[in-house]
């Protein structure tokens with residue numbers, strides 16, 4: 030029997046990568062619910078729509094991800110990232126199925142000098158981070174059969190992300206100023222999608238409560254945003270794409286409405302130990318994504 034996996038969202042980075050990943054998987058039937066029929070800011074009918082779709086597992090992927098906009102629109106961010114997650118949990122509870130929910134490194138305040146563990150106390154510095162933490166809390170309170178997967182710094186050939194912004198800015202500028210006092214783990218949405226299918230398979234075949242709970246899942250290796258930009262341009266230059274010189278600057282010279290954590294590195298050892306999942310090194314995945322974008326633009 031095929032596993033019926035419901036994904037929230039239609040055009041996001043991870044959703045798009047999931048659609049691709051599922052094409053090679055005859056054992057998986059991916060269904061997705063998204064706007065306009067399924068709008069997470071209108072929390073009225075979410076539960077009923079989930080029950081009607083009758084999946085075996087839910088991947089709760091869709092979110093309000095505009096970090097700076099959330100500062101002036103926290104109520105919408107909270108409605109989508111937390112209230113709606115409660116409704117998704119309610120639908121899953123009615124169907125007695127698990128939910129795998131994506132959360133973020135931005136639940137941490139960044140003051141820890143080493144990578145964050147699942148047992149570390151979240152303390153978000155931004156409205157987006159607060160709304161995502163509230164989503165984690167509402168899910169955990171309403172549904173025992175869940176996994177919260179905190180990931181970070183997602184990039185891909187799809188949608189909007191830092192990697193694509195850098196390449197697009199380099200089309201018109203040969204010098205870019207990028208912050209070098211925020212450190213994290215760049216993570217490819219393509220790698221996340223592959224991992225999500227493995228983890229969903231684990232939950233569908235094993236009822237062990239130890240497989241449930243909160244896990245960190247980001248690309249292997251770490252970088253500052255400036256180092257990430259440099260790696261993007263090295264790959265792009267090798268492949269004949271746009272490049273720019275990166276000036277390392279402190280965050281104080283790149284003011285943004287939302288305050289981002291200085292350190293949001295995630296320790297992903299628990300996921301590897303419990304689910305046997307370790308994401309590839311961010312440098313090799315960056316190369317693959319840049320290569321794909323170059324191929325797309327030359328076609």
Ligand SMILES: NC(=O)C1=CN([C@@H]2O[C@H](COP(=O)(O)OP(=O)(O)OC[C@H]3O[C@@H](n4cnc5c(N)ncnc54)[C@H](OP(=O)(O)O)[C@@H]3O)[C@@H](O)[C@H]2O)C=CC1
Pocket residue numbers: 037038039040041042043044063064067068069070071089090091092093094109131132133134161179180181182183184188189218
């Ligand atoms: N991007 C990142 O750097 C990181 C992301 N995450 C988390 O990973 C998950 C996936 O992120 P990513 O793929 O980058 O997200 P994107 O920003 O690429 O896409 C967001 C998705 O959410 C959907 N969405 C937004 N608002 C609504 C709404 N009101 N109703 C229904 N759907 C909505 C979008 O819908 P539509 O398809 O209509 O556009 C889209 O599918 C999110 O939960 C995010 O918080 C965690 C860490 C880092």
Ligand SMILES: Cc1cn([C@H]2C[C@H](O)[C@@H](COP(=O)(O)OP(=O)(O)O[C@H]3O[C@@H](C)C(=O)[C@@H](O)[C@H]3O)O2)c(=O)[nH]c1=O
Pocket residue numbers: 094095096097133134135180181182183190191194205206207208211254283285289
């Ligand atoms: C475009 C640009 C950004 N920056 C800085 C601003 C910011 O501190 C950092 C990253 O900027 P962005 O706005 O692209 O990324 P940001 O929206 O902070 O990305 C976050 O998104 C959410 C959804 C998450 O969950 C996080 O894990 C994280 O990936 O780079 C520069 O220094 N120079 C630049 O030219």
